[in-house]
Amino acid sequence: MATKDQMKALVKSHADGDDPQFYAVAMQVAAKAARTGQEKFAQELRDLVNDLRESADNKAQVASILPLTKPRGELGALLNVSYPDSRLGDLVLADKLAERLQHVLLEQRQRDALAKHGLTPARRVLLIGPPGTGKTSTARVIAGELGLPLFSIRLDTVLTKFMGETAAKLRLVFDALAETRGVYLFDEVDALGGDRAVQNDVGEIRRVLNSFLQFLEEDTSESIIIAATNYPELLDNALFRRFDTMMNFALPDDTSVKSVIKNQLSSFQVSNLSWPRIFPAALGLSHAEISTAAENAAKRTVLSNRTRVRTDDLIIALEERPRQGRSSEDTRS
Ligand SMILES: Nc1ncnc2c1ncn2[C@@H]1O[C@H](COP(=O)(O)OP(=O)(O)OP(=O)(O)O)[C@@H](O)[C@H]1O
Numbered sequence: 357m358a359t360k361d362q363m364k365a366l367v368k369s370h371a372d373g374d375d376p377q378f379y380a381v382a383m384q385v386a387a388k389a390a391r392t393g394q395e396k397f398a399q400e401l402r403d404l405v406n407d408l409r410e411s412a413d414n415k416a417q418v419a420s421i422l423p424l425t426k427p428r429g430e431l432g433a434l435l436n437v438s439y440p441d442s443r444l445g446d447l448v449l450a451d452k453l454a455e456r457l458q459h460v461l462l463e464q465r466q467r468d469a470l471a472k473h474g475l476t477p478a479r480r481v482l483l484i485g486p487p488g489t490g491k492t493s494t495a496r497v498i499a500g501e502l503g504l505p506l507f508s509i510r511l512d513t514v515l516t517k518f519m520g521e522t523a524a525k526l527r528l529v530f531d532a533l534a535e536t537r538g539v540y541l542f543d544e545v546d547a548l549g550g551d552r553a554v555q556n557d558v559g560e561i562r563r564v565l566n567s568f569l570q571f572l573e574e575d576t577s578e579s580i581i582i583a584a585t586n587y588p589e590l591l592d593n594a595l596f597r598r599f600d601t602m603m604n605f606a607l608p609d610d611t612s613v614k615s616v617i618k619n620q621l622s623s624f625q626v627s628n629l630s631w632p633r634i635f636p637a638a639l640g641l642s643h644a645e646i647s648t649a650a651e652n653a654a655k656r657t658v659l660s661n662r663t664r665v666r667t668d669d670l671i672i673a674l675e676e677r678p679r680q681g682r683s684s685e686d687t688r689s
């Protein structure tokens with residue numbers, strides 16, 4: 357039977373509208389029942405959870421193929437829309453980042469409850485960190501978990517493409533954002549940083565930045581605004597102030613390296629891997645590079661008809677990946 361803590365966790369996840377957590381706890385109850393000899397009950401509970409999960413997935417799929425919002429005309433050239441089905445469990449995040457992400461999701465899920473008290477949920481998130489550490493993935497997870505469309509806009513492209521008209525284009529995006537609730541990802545937001553002005557017109561960038569700040573300030577929509585950058589040092593301080601949640605991504609530590617590799621190799625036996633030899637080979641690599649290396653090692657394993665991934669294969673694959681010149685010193689929050 358469920359323990360007191362499990363009962364509490366069930367009630368809390370129900371109240372939070374957190375279905376994945378609810379089902380995860382139900383599965384724990386089933387596992388405990390199985391251990392204490394109640395195999396029949398355990399199996400019934402597992403079947404029930406699996407059926408419910410499946411029908412929830414089907415519903416989500418139906419929702420995502422409905423002809424939702426597809427930006428047309430001018431807006432279509434600015435915004436790229438997708439309907440991610442990414443989940444929290446797909447991401448490997450340091451504890452602090454995972455906490456922040458869960459906090460944003462919880463406030464969004466509970467926005468009606470907050471609204472009754474005149475409170476607004478966190479909805480402006482700034483993602484900072486080196487390439488391949490999970491910024492875009494985080495935007496996809498927020499959209500996937502909340503069942504919202506993800507609209508992406510690359511500020512550097514817009515600036516180059518619409519020189520002189522960028523502020524007017526941004527206005528269109530903010531109009532869309534007020535009209536259609538979704539997750540809006542402004543990627544490469546450092547394009548609005550002063551130092552980029554060498555290649556572009558200083559005055560224009562300044563104007564665009566000021567418009568962007570003003571639009572952010574005026575926006576009272578229910579959409580979630582995410583900005584991402586590899587170069588926080590180029591960002592204007594005024595921009596930082598407009599965001600209520602900041603997430604600083606860094607290259608993975610050993611625990612995260614292990615999780616990324618295990619996730620990628622989930623269909624292989626990995627118990628024989630020698631982690632103390634693997635960690636040094638992964639040093640300086642991003643989550644994205646480690647994941648690619650693990651995939652390459654997996655292919656090598658399959659092609660040589662093995663079921664176990666060899667430590668040496670993994671090390672060779674890791675050593676082949678390009679390392680970033682940047683360090684993971686950025687742990688500011
Ligand atoms: N934290 C992570 N956990 C699990 N997988 C990750 C993580 N970060 C990156 N990956 C893997 O690497 C791929 C690329 O990552 P992502 O696009 O999120 O990086 P990014 O931080 O947005 O990089 P960039 O600054 O280049 O845009 C993802 O699709 C995923 O497979």
Ligand SMILES: [Mg+2]
Nearest residue numbers: 491492493584
């Ligand atoms: Mg990205």
